[in-house]
Amino acid sequence: METRELRYFVAVAEELHFSRAAARLGIAQPPLSRAIGRLERRLGGPLLERNSRGVTLTDAGRVLLAEARAALDAIDAAERRTRRATGDGAEPALVLVSKAGASTELLTKLLDTYAAEPGSVKVEVDLCGIGEQGPRLRDGRADIALLHLPFDSVDGLDSEDLLTEGQVAVLPSSHPWVTRPQLRLADLEDIPSLPPMRWPSAGGGFPDGPGPEIRDLAQLYQLIGLGRAYTILPESARAEQHHGVATVPVLDAPEVTTVIAWPQHSRSLALATLVQTATRL
Amino acid sequence: METRELRYFVAVAEELHFSRAAARLGIAQPPLSRAIGRLERRLGGPLLERNSRGVTLTDAGRVLLAEARAALDAIDAAERRTRRATGDGAEPALVLVSKAGASTELLTKLLDTYAAEPGSVKVEVDLCGIGEQGPRLRDGRADIALLHLPFDSVDGLDSEDLLTEGQVAVLPSSHPWVTRPQLRLADLEDIPSLPPMRWPSAGGGFPDGPGPEIRDLAQLYQLIGLGRAYTILPESARAEQHHGVATVPVLDAPEVTTVIAWPQHSRSLALATLVQTATRL
DNA sequence: GGCACCCATACCTGCTGGGTATGTTTCCAG
């Protein structure tokens, strides 16, 4: 199976319309029909059901769509990472991705220490929304990520623990509890008039329910500052000051571990050095 | 990047010899040279160092080799799984992989129960050597696996726990300890004249040291029966009788969890039903 | 120094991917 065929199939499977898919691919419709037909013949059965007025996926088509997306991600990753590794000077040799606003202190120290290391390469920092690190590692936009367990998942990645810390409640500074020296999870169970935030789940969607949908930490701090929500975050979040926001330690909140993670098959020297630097901090 | 180019590059990178790689690929050497040259131009730098007497990989080449292998596995998986899903009758719709000799009882019950389920599809069982399940899932030879934590790794997979159990020492039946009602790990630390077995590590290789290299459980039982080694295994191993082998519970051995695992992006109905059946056992 | 080995280059050929034009089926409008 050629890469082109996979891209063609994914386009048709997503558009469910040959002509639109062809337009998206920048080719005419007939070659696309032919390519899909050949693919179906080679794989031994229909992938698409052509119902006079549009197209639907067969079971086999659904399987191929999921597998093809994964395969295309892997191919994109191969191209991006290799291009990055061919030291053509201008490009960074490594891209590190982290949630915007998280682990700022750790990140600064890591980058400074690594830059001082002999033989270190240029590192670009890619600050993304919550839960976006996984996809970026998968399609090669990034080589290495800072993740926070248990919120993020290290499925499919190798990782090293960097820092484990407790959590603090982040509350509107007008809230009566901000003067308390500490809180417990039970206290937070049912804060009147402050709905729970909804964090993105693995698929990128949001769970149902009331409360605001959170995509990044700037949004989160602003909502808290406006008195519309609260949350708990790792202690290191206290290092940053935000308007209208106060923090109180939560004694029995689960500990958060910041880890550095990379795809299992990565074996580059630059990456290994960066990981080693991180674990030594 | 086209699939063909990736296959060509991997062949050259593995052979480190254009002519041999071309022979392996079934093409002549000049088109191969040309294809690699074009790849290097497109990726912006050399992937191979041509030293008159052979070829070596550059850093970028090493990156591409690792990434290309992963990508080709994903493409092979796409093709195999799709072909399997195009219900062409003869082929199984799902392939389940497990270590030969492990979890026999559980596996039998799972397959029987699933076969009785309405809408169940044909399941082929692939019994492999120790640690082979991961690669089989990655390149699509299998769709779903039985793994045993903490020995196997579920990195990159979704999984559900099926069964947690203690472990027993598996000893030659001539060993004096087989009459004991129980043992402790400390007892086993240093059994005279019985060297520790070497299990395959993640890469497929074996750690250094004395003792036999173990590739499957038949081999393991035979070695123990011959009085050349011992091991500890999950309790359920007692269900099977082996010549010259006896078992004694080890009270403080870490518990073993049998899990059913599948690639994260898998979303087929047949697979979901099988997993559901397994978790309900 | 001749030779063997190995990769690159030059040049030719046939396959195939892509374009345009047209066919076939189905659904909808009037």
Next chain:
DNA sequence: CTGGAAACATACCCAGCAGGTATGGGTGCC
């Protein structure tokens, strides 16, 4: 019931590229 529009398949042509053969150039070995 019929004309037409929408949508995918088919037919046919062309150009580009993958692959083959022949050959060149560089290097180490006998």
